[in-house]
Amino acid sequence: MTRARAAGISDFKSRLRISGTLRRREGGERGMKKIGNGRALLFLLVLAAGLTGWIFRADRAQETLFDGRTFSAEEQVCLLRDIREVSQGHYRFCFYVVEDCGPLTLSLIHLPSFFLSVNGERVYEYREEEGYRRIVNCEIGELKPGKVILDLETEAISRDANLYLGNEAAVARLASANQIGQALAMGLLFGVAIYGMTLYWNKSSEEYLMVFFVYTSMLMIWGLCQQEFSGLAIPGDLFVVLRSFFSSLTILQSIHVSVTLMKQETGRPFSVIFSWYGSLAVSFLYMLLRLWIPAAGAVASALLFFTSGAMAVFVCLHSGRESRALMIGFSVTQCLRILSWMADRGSFADTIYFNYFRTVPIFDLPFVIGCMVTINIRFAGKFKEAEELVRELDRKVEERTEELREQQRKKRQFMIRIFHDLRSPIFILQGHMELMPAETGEARENLDIMKDKLSFLARMTEDLFLLTKLEENKVLFCEDSVDMRKLVRELGASCRLACEQEKIRLSVEAETEAIVIGDRIRLEQALMNLLVNGIHYTPEGGELALSLRKNKGRVEVRVRDSGPGIEPEDIPKIFQQYYHKDRSGKSASTGLGLSIAQEIIRYHGGTLTVESELGQGSVFLASLPEAEFFS
DSSP: OOOOHHHHHHHHHHHHHHHHHHHHHHHHHHHHHHHHHHHHHHHHHHHHHHHHHHHHHHHSOOEEEEEEEEEOOOOSEEEEOOOOOTTTEEEEEEEEESSSSEEEEEEEEESSSSSEEHHHHHHHHOOOOGGSSSEEEEEEEOOSEEEEEEEESSOOOOTTOOEEEHHHHHHHHHHHHHHHHHHHHHHHHHHHHHHHHHHHHHHHTTTHHHHHHHHHHHHHHHHHHOOOSSOOOOOHHHHHHHHHHHHHHHHHHHHHHHHHHOOOOOHHHHHHHHHHHHHHHHHHHHHHHHHOOHHHHHHHHHHHHHHHHHHHHHHHHHHHHHGGGHHHHHHHOOOOOOOOHHHTTSSSSSOHHHHHHHHHSSSTTTHHHHHHHHHHHHHHHHHHHHEEEEEEEEHHHHHHHHHHHHHHHHHHHHHHHHHHHHHHHHHHHHHHHHHHOOOSSSHHHHHHHHHHHHHHHHHHHHHHHHHHHHTTTOOOOOOOOEHHHHHHHHHHHHHHHHHHHOOEEEEEEEOOEEEEEEEEHHHHHHHHHHHHHHHHHOTTTOOEEEEEEEEETEEEEEEESSSSSOOGGGGGGGSTTTTTSSSSSSOOOSHHHHHHHHHHHHHOOOEEEEETTTTTTEHHHHHHHETTTTT
């Protein structure tokens, strides 16, 4: 078996192992999701059964007072049964009181306009056109022992209407709790609407935020319409229309919000129905059916609530980890809606507590809270993804930076070797040129040019070699006491002859005794580069000044020339490598002297700066820390 064939077989086996591992992992994830969805569906069934059982138990626990029976003062609130219709639109209920009863209140649930009389005396009048109220509390005062006759004049008593007789204080507590619940529910809906609007305003790319904001705003509007305070009351006929419209719209839009948050595809027909325009059209049609064709409206109502129940099952089957809260909230809301729909058909819910509960717009609050939690989880997941992305980018940037550093290091190493290897042949060439005879004037002129260019090449090679080693921190610096006064004077003496040849006046001021810690040879090299630069740019008849001073613990060496100066835009460039702008017609500079001087002074803990004015010359200032023992 060849080596290539063996490697191919090994790679094939490796791919098989990886593929099998991925299939097992995907199968495990699908299995876990099925288990989670099964638990969610079981939760829905248990929730529906629990709520139904609780309401049935509350119904059985509701105290009941039948026509012709005795009312006890100890009873808090009783449901009135067997109300007789005396004539069309005239209903009567009789009961007996055996002892004095405190103030009593008659609560009438979901009745149209009516007149209430007690023992033939009219005590209350309610007109729907003045403002619809689902619960009307009529105070009938104290009752003496004997027979009590309640007469009710109204159009008709529907099967979902109820009358409750109870102690005034007990009913007042229920009414007060009801108003507090309404205020809290409206405040919560308002806060959630602001929450959705704020999120969408700052993150408009997330389309589900707009869907959630509009849904919560719609709930808030419908909640305001249900408030029974006098300032917000609306006529009964208009309330019936709005109730038909919003009951459909809230169900359809809750499904729309659920599908959008879960990122589920429902197909073209369902997506059209659950869209905004589809929901408005269906709700408008449902409203017309309820008003004009009651029988068809009943069928549409059953279909609508059956759809909401089926959607609850769908949400349970397709909910993931991040949408568990949405599933729970949606399931609770749909169960409450279906129970309310069943109560309207007279199936149960004769308890006064459930009737008061229905007047508080909180059926959608579990779903709204579930949406909020799901949105927060999704945003937290996005933040986590962003943090992971940032960490990954930081890692890649760090890796790339390290690669660039390594490339720079290898480049500098390569340059050091090149410059080091160039020094030997240049040195040999210079030696052989010195020995070459120049028999004619032309040969002597050519030889001088060759020597000059070779000398320039040698200086450039030395400068490049030194600068590269400085950048690599491979230059060893001595740490000795350097007498700067002596060094400056020696530099002035060394440059005096060159200044005389260039017809430049040189002045040296070094009267201050100053000591720095460093490498004398390197400092001399740096300052000499500054002087050579000054000579290079100072014209004939100009002046070059070298001075030494101390200033606040620093030793300052200034080199001032009377050259043409530096243009402001060129000042930041003069310390760059290879930068050279000839302003004097001379061309002996390699363009590396200032860069080398800056690196050397920086290694000594100093700074090198320049000030220049066009036509007035330039001043280079080398500032070094003075030796502590001397300062």
